[in-house]
Amino acid sequence: MTTESTIDSSSGNSIIDVARQTLKIEADAVLALHDRIGDEFCRAVKMILACQGRLVISGMGKSGLICQKVASTMASTGTPAFFLHPAEGIHGDLGMLTKGDVVLAVSNSGETEEIIRILPVIKRLGLKLISMSGNPESTLAKAGDVSLDISVDQEACPLGLAPTASTTATLAMGDALAVALLQEKDFRAEDFALFHPGGALGKRLLLRVDDLMHRGDDVPLVATETTVKDALFEITSKKLGITGVVDAQRHLVGVFSDGDLRRCLEDERSLDTTMTQVMSRNPKRILRTNLAAKALQLMEEFSITSLFVFEQDDDLTPVGIVHLHDLLKAGVV
16 A cells, blocks of 8 residues: 555655756756857857947747846846847837847747748848857748857757747857857946946945045034043934044044943043043044945954045045945945
């Protein structure tokens, strides 16, 4: 008699076997592309690099979904690109195409009706066509100025119907193009951040101290002759847990923080003690043009929560202050 645990175990093994076989088939499909990267691939990259317009990527069904991802990857890595739905294209959206564009058309069969129907318009407009097909002898493959072979030996779907390995291969080839273009354009992390200002990377690489610092009357500052009692009032009113200490020329000569106050109380110092006797000298500083990420680095390195901000390296008068909370709110941390 078969027990429930035996059934579960048998079913579990079957699920694992199917999943592993799926991954192997798809991995083999991607690996097979390795030896197809040659002159045609280089021509495709150079064609896109020479493009005076945009890279227009088009595909139907599951291929279309992959095309949307490839277009997004291209756009975010320095290659202006967008997705054109071929079915919408033959009903008016081909007006999106302009002189100087390059079209990347994708169809596993190479005979997708909607794709084939937009080819004459692409040719009539004099646009360069890169075809990406699983059939090198197909209509699409033969129409391309450059043709990339994305054929696979088999789909992971046991029925051979659902696009699986073929869409994975398409995505991998699209990524290979995007990365090759990124490299050729000398695209840097700073460029990537420019297109991702809302992401963590964008905030680390784009936000500067000047964007986040407190300035003017919001900067806590007291004179060297200020008493601990009055300095405490400045710290409390500015709500940053610290105040700078400046001399008669308003040059920053020290800081007095919550920690300094605790040490004063522990040493039973009078609240009428002046700043010159209790302040911390040689405070850490940062330039307003530095990245906010640099401020975070300094705060972590010296275990502090605030940095006074200066215009230039040799300046002595602070123009602002940046606090750890400012970096947290901005998403730099």
